[in-house]
Amino acid sequence: AQKITQTQPGMFVQEKEAVTLDCTYDTSDPSYGLFWYKQPSSGEMIFLIYQGSYDQQNATEGRYSLNFQKARKSANLVISASQLGDSAMYFCAMRVIQGAQKLVFGQGTRLTINP
Protein backbone atom coordinates (compact mmCIF):
# COMPACT_ATOMS: atom_id res chain seq x y z
CA ALA A 1 0.00 0.00 0.00
CA GLN A 2 1.07 3.55 -0.62
CA LYS A 3 1.41 6.11 2.14
CA ILE A 4 2.28 9.80 2.31
CA THR A 5 3.46 11.43 5.53
CA GLN A 6 3.52 15.16 6.14
CA THR A 7 4.89 15.80 9.61
CA GLN A 8 4.35 19.57 9.79
CA PRO A 9 0.74 20.42 10.71
CA GLY A 10 1.49 24.14 10.48
CA MET A 11 4.26 26.43 9.30
CA PHE A 12 4.64 30.17 9.86
CA VAL A 13 7.00 32.12 7.60
CA GLN A 14 7.80 35.78 7.04
CA GLU A 15 6.92 37.19 3.66
CA LYS A 16 9.74 36.94 1.09
CA GLU A 17 11.47 34.12 2.94
CA ALA A 18 11.88 30.65 1.45
CA VAL A 19 9.98 27.76 3.01
CA THR A 20 10.36 23.99 2.80
CA LEU A 21 7.37 21.71 3.31
CA ASP A 22 8.28 18.13 4.15
CA CYS A 23 6.87 15.00 2.53
CA THR A 24 7.94 11.39 2.83
CA TYR A 25 6.35 8.52 1.00
CA ASP A 26 6.22 4.77 1.09
CA THR A 27 5.59 2.45 -1.81
CA SER A 28 6.95 -0.81 -3.15
CA ASP A 29 6.12 0.12 -6.73
CA PRO A 30 9.08 1.18 -8.86
CA SER A 31 7.02 3.55 -10.99
CA TYR A 32 5.13 6.39 -9.34
CA GLY A 33 4.54 10.10 -9.48
CA LEU A 34 4.65 12.68 -6.74
CA PHE A 35 2.50 15.80 -6.69
CA TRP A 36 2.03 18.88 -4.62
CA TYR A 37 -1.33 20.61 -4.45
CA LYS A 38 -2.34 23.87 -2.82
CA GLN A 39 -5.76 24.20 -1.25
CA PRO A 40 -6.84 27.75 -0.37
CA SER A 41 -9.85 28.39 1.82
CA SER A 42 -12.10 28.25 -1.25
CA GLY A 43 -11.56 24.48 -1.29
CA GLU A 44 -10.22 23.87 -4.78
CA MET A 45 -7.08 21.74 -5.09
CA ILE A 46 -4.59 23.60 -7.26
CA PHE A 47 -1.83 21.60 -8.92
CA LEU A 48 1.64 23.01 -8.25
CA ILE A 49 4.34 20.59 -9.33
CA TYR A 50 5.00 17.01 -10.39
CA GLN A 51 7.98 14.66 -10.09
CA GLY A 52 8.17 11.27 -11.76
CA SER A 53 10.05 8.46 -10.04
CA TYR A 54 12.39 8.07 -12.99
CA ASP A 55 13.03 11.76 -13.51
CA GLN A 56 16.71 12.50 -13.14
CA GLN A 57 16.35 16.16 -12.29
CA ASN A 58 14.33 17.85 -9.59
CA ALA A 59 11.17 19.48 -10.90
CA THR A 60 10.79 23.25 -10.88
CA GLU A 61 7.79 25.45 -11.68
CA GLY A 62 8.38 29.13 -11.17
CA ARG A 63 8.81 29.75 -7.42
CA TYR A 64 8.14 26.09 -6.66
CA SER A 65 10.78 23.38 -6.69
CA LEU A 66 10.65 19.81 -5.54
CA ASN A 67 13.61 18.40 -3.61
CA PHE A 68 13.37 14.74 -4.63
CA GLN A 69 15.57 12.33 -2.70
CA LYS A 70 14.60 8.89 -3.93
CA ALA A 71 16.80 6.87 -1.58
CA ARG A 72 15.30 8.66 1.41
CA LYS A 73 11.79 8.54 -0.12
CA SER A 74 11.29 12.23 0.38
CA ALA A 75 9.76 14.85 -1.91
CA ASN A 76 9.92 18.19 -0.15
CA LEU A 77 8.36 21.30 -1.67
CA VAL A 78 10.42 24.47 -1.63
CA ILE A 79 8.70 27.80 -2.16
CA SER A 80 11.08 30.64 -2.79
CA ALA A 81 10.31 34.28 -2.01
CA SER A 82 7.03 33.52 -0.26
CA GLN A 83 4.05 35.81 -0.79
CA LEU A 84 0.96 36.51 1.31
CA GLY A 85 -1.11 34.65 -1.28
CA ASP A 86 0.83 31.48 -0.56
CA SER A 87 -1.05 31.08 2.71
CA ALA A 88 -3.06 27.86 2.28
CA MET A 89 -3.08 24.13 2.97
CA TYR A 90 -0.48 22.19 1.02
CA PHE A 91 -0.86 18.52 0.22
CA CYS A 92 1.70 16.05 -1.01
CA ALA A 93 0.27 13.17 -3.03
CA MET A 94 1.50 10.05 -4.77
CA ARG A 95 0.12 8.27 -7.78
CA VAL A 96 1.04 4.76 -8.75
CA ILE A 97 1.37 4.51 -12.52
CA GLN A 98 -0.97 1.56 -12.81
CA GLY A 99 -4.66 0.93 -12.87
CA ALA A 100 -6.80 3.77 -11.67
CA GLN A 101 -3.81 6.03 -11.09
CA LYS A 102 -5.60 7.44 -8.08
CA LEU A 103 -3.86 9.91 -5.82
CA VAL A 104 -2.96 9.09 -2.23
CA PHE A 105 -2.69 12.25 -0.15
CA GLY A 106 -0.91 13.19 3.03
CA GLN A 107 -2.63 15.05 5.85
CA GLY A 108 -1.40 18.40 4.68
CA THR A 109 0.54 21.35 6.07
CA ARG A 110 -1.11 24.68 6.77
CA LEU A 111 1.25 27.43 5.65
CA THR A 112 0.78 30.95 6.96
CA ILE A 113 2.78 33.80 5.49
CA ASN A 114 3.18 36.75 7.84
CA PRO A 115 3.64 40.28 6.48
Place this chain on the structure above:
Amino acid sequence: DTGVSQDPRHKITKRGQNVTFRCDPISEHNRLYWYRQTLGQGPEFLTYFQNEAQLEKSRLLSDRFSAERPKGSFSTLEIQRTEQGDSAMYLCASSLGVTGSGSEAFFGQGTRLTVV
Protein backbone atom coordinates in the same frame (compact mmCIF):
# COMPACT_ATOMS: atom_id res chain seq x y z
CA ASP B 1 -13.81 25.01 -20.87
CA THR B 2 -12.74 26.68 -17.67
CA GLY B 3 -12.15 23.59 -15.56
CA VAL B 4 -13.93 21.02 -13.45
CA SER B 5 -17.32 22.19 -12.24
CA GLN B 6 -19.22 20.83 -9.25
CA ASP B 7 -22.76 21.50 -8.18
CA PRO B 8 -23.96 22.36 -5.62
CA ARG B 9 -21.11 24.03 -3.75
CA HIS B 10 -22.84 23.55 -0.43
CA LYS B 11 -25.56 21.16 0.71
CA ILE B 12 -27.20 20.92 4.11
CA THR B 13 -29.46 17.94 4.59
CA LYS B 14 -31.24 16.14 7.38
CA ARG B 15 -30.06 12.73 8.48
CA GLY B 16 -31.78 10.02 6.49
CA GLN B 17 -32.34 12.10 3.36
CA ASN B 18 -30.81 11.32 -0.03
CA VAL B 19 -28.49 13.75 -1.76
CA THR B 20 -26.99 13.88 -5.25
CA PHE B 21 -23.96 15.81 -6.41
CA ARG B 22 -22.92 16.56 -9.96
CA CYS B 23 -19.48 16.90 -11.52
CA ASP B 24 -18.71 18.22 -15.00
CA PRO B 25 -15.13 17.35 -15.91
CA ILE B 26 -12.88 19.06 -18.42
CA SER B 27 -14.41 18.04 -21.72
CA GLU B 28 -11.58 16.03 -23.25
CA HIS B 29 -10.66 14.22 -20.03
CA ASN B 30 -11.56 10.54 -20.05
CA ARG B 31 -10.73 9.83 -16.40
CA LEU B 32 -12.93 11.05 -13.56
CA TYR B 33 -12.38 10.61 -9.84
CA TRP B 34 -14.38 11.25 -6.70
CA TYR B 35 -12.61 11.97 -3.43
CA ARG B 36 -13.88 12.73 0.06
CA GLN B 37 -12.13 15.13 2.39
CA THR B 38 -13.00 15.45 6.07
CA LEU B 39 -11.89 18.34 8.23
CA GLY B 40 -8.16 18.42 8.81
CA GLN B 41 -7.43 15.51 6.50
CA GLY B 42 -6.23 15.04 2.97
CA PRO B 43 -8.65 13.85 0.30
CA GLU B 44 -9.39 10.11 0.19
CA PHE B 45 -10.17 8.24 -3.00
CA LEU B 46 -13.75 7.04 -3.43
CA THR B 47 -14.18 5.89 -7.01
CA TYR B 48 -12.84 6.17 -10.56
CA PHE B 49 -14.35 6.19 -14.05
CA GLN B 50 -12.64 5.72 -17.35
CA ASN B 51 -15.12 7.09 -19.85
CA GLU B 52 -18.47 5.64 -18.71
CA ALA B 53 -17.05 2.58 -16.96
CA GLN B 54 -16.64 2.60 -13.19
CA LEU B 55 -13.40 0.68 -12.81
CA GLU B 56 -12.49 1.01 -9.17
CA LYS B 57 -14.29 1.67 -5.91
CA SER B 58 -12.78 2.26 -2.49
CA ARG B 59 -13.91 0.35 0.57
CA LEU B 60 -14.96 3.78 1.85
CA LEU B 61 -17.81 3.65 -0.66
CA SER B 62 -20.51 1.90 1.30
CA ASP B 63 -23.70 0.48 -0.23
CA ARG B 64 -25.38 3.81 0.43
CA PHE B 65 -23.14 5.49 -2.11
CA SER B 66 -23.55 5.17 -5.85
CA ALA B 67 -21.83 6.95 -8.68
CA GLU B 68 -22.57 7.11 -12.37
CA ARG B 69 -21.05 8.64 -15.45
CA PRO B 70 -23.51 8.18 -18.29
CA LYS B 71 -22.05 8.60 -21.75
CA GLY B 72 -18.65 9.32 -20.26
CA SER B 73 -19.39 12.99 -19.67
CA PHE B 74 -20.68 14.39 -16.37
CA SER B 75 -20.85 12.25 -13.25
CA THR B 76 -23.20 12.06 -10.30
CA LEU B 77 -22.55 10.85 -6.79
CA GLU B 78 -25.61 9.89 -4.75
CA ILE B 79 -25.69 9.22 -1.03
CA GLN B 80 -28.78 7.48 0.27
CA ARG B 81 -29.98 7.67 3.87
CA THR B 82 -27.33 10.18 4.83
CA GLU B 83 -25.61 9.90 8.19
CA GLN B 84 -23.76 12.55 10.18
CA GLY B 85 -20.50 10.79 9.34
CA ASP B 86 -21.09 11.59 5.68
CA SER B 87 -20.46 15.28 6.40
CA ALA B 88 -17.39 16.16 4.35
CA MET B 89 -16.15 17.92 1.24
CA TYR B 90 -16.71 15.82 -1.87
CA LEU B 91 -14.15 16.59 -4.55
CA CYS B 92 -14.28 15.63 -8.20
CA ALA B 93 -11.19 15.49 -10.39
CA SER B 94 -10.54 14.70 -14.01
CA SER B 95 -7.45 13.86 -16.03
CA LEU B 96 -6.46 12.93 -19.53
CA GLY B 97 -5.28 9.48 -18.55
CA VAL B 98 -1.75 9.66 -19.88
CA THR B 99 0.96 9.17 -17.33
CA GLY B 100 3.56 11.82 -16.78
CA SER B 101 3.67 15.46 -15.98
CA GLY B 102 0.96 16.44 -18.42
CA SER B 103 -1.71 14.31 -16.84
CA GLU B 104 -2.14 15.84 -13.46
CA ALA B 105 -5.62 15.63 -12.04
CA PHE B 106 -7.59 18.87 -12.14
CA PHE B 107 -9.97 19.32 -9.25
CA GLY B 108 -13.27 21.08 -8.91
CA GLN B 109 -14.07 23.35 -5.98
CA GLY B 110 -15.94 20.59 -4.22
CA THR B 111 -19.35 20.13 -2.68
CA ARG B 112 -19.43 20.63 1.07
CA LEU B 113 -22.06 18.36 2.63
CA THR B 114 -23.38 18.95 6.11
CA VAL B 115 -25.73 16.35 7.58
CA VAL B 116 -27.73 17.64 10.55
